[in-house]
Amino acid sequence: MLNRFSKNISYAVLKELSLARKARRNNDVLQEFSHLENAHVLGQNSTYWHTKVHCHMLYWARRNGDHQELSVFGALTKTAVGLVPDGNTGGSNVSPFKPLPISALHQQKITRAKQI
Numbered sequence: 001m002l003n004r005f006s007k008n009i010s011y012a013v014l015k016e017l018s019l020a021r022k023a024r025r026n027n028d029v030l031q032e033f034s035h036l037e038n039a040h041v042l043g044q045n046s047t048y049w050h051t052k053v054h055c056h057m058l059y060w061a062r063r064n065g066d067h068q069e070l071s072v073f074g075a076l077t078k079t080a081v082g083l084v085p086d087g088n089t090g091g092s093n094v095s096p097f098k099p100l101p102i103s104a105l106h107q108q109k110i111t112r113a114k115q116i
Contacts, residue, residue: 006046008113013043040090
């Protein structure tokens with residue numbers, strides 16, 4: 001069962017996942033991963049979406065030979081206890097504990113999802 005934030009942010013996360021699929025169909029691996037990072041930033045306060053996005057990132061990594069992208073296991077455990085740094089894009093090239101700036105648009109969507 002999804003909590004309130006998970007339900008409220010689902011549209012924004014699904015939109016980014018859809019754009020990632022479109023980029024994959026166009027063989028644009030960098031754009032695909034960029035959309036996965038956006039989905040991660042938007043959904044990382046939800047264990048469900050955080051884990052789902054990391055599964056997509058793991059799939060991306062397997063297709064593209066990135067053997068470091070195993071952070072799905074952290075998503076399962078860290079979100080539930082609140083160990084998620086704001087703005088972290090979730091890729092293996094970023095420390096899982098490092099907060100990063102959030103775009104104004106993403107922050108607006110996150111804030112709205114938390115308030116509804």
